[in-house]
Amino acid sequence: MTSPTADCLFCKIVAGDIPGDIVHQTEQTVAFRDINPKAPLHVLVVPRTHYANAAELASADPTTSAALVTAAAEVAAAEGYDAYNLVYNTGAAAGQTVFHAHLHVLAGASLGLAG
Ligand code: 5GP
Ligand code: ZN
Secondary structure, eight states, X not given: OOSXXXXXXXXHHHHTSSOOOEEEEOSSEEEEEOSSOSXXXXXXXXXXXXXXXXXXXXXXXXXXXXXXXXXXHHHHHHTTOSOOEEEOOOSGGGTOOSOSOOEEEEESSOOOSOO
């Protein structure tokens, strides 16, 4: 699915139809603060084009998939963090609630995933 869906929240933020606290933009990506932050820094980086999840994005457009990671690094650096976590939730059972691919950028608090 690559066309914007009328009921896709993140397509609407990308289009400017609903407000988002946008912190970074490129030709391929838009990054905005999560409305319910789970860490001192919690930004979502999304492709401008609609894909349901990270795997669909990576399969269809690897260049944009990589651009999300690059954008995340730039967001973290701009916010003053040299360490951060990147998370993709894929599937409702894994906690995905918005079915437009989005990369969570989290910093300032340990996720307790390792170490
Ligand atoms: P998911 O659970 O799908 O991986 O992540 C969706 C994220 O979108 C959640 O962290 C949630 O807080 C965030 N979110 C939901 N609605 C909005 C909204 O209207 N604006 C913004 N900026 N974030 C939202
Ligand atoms: Zn969308």
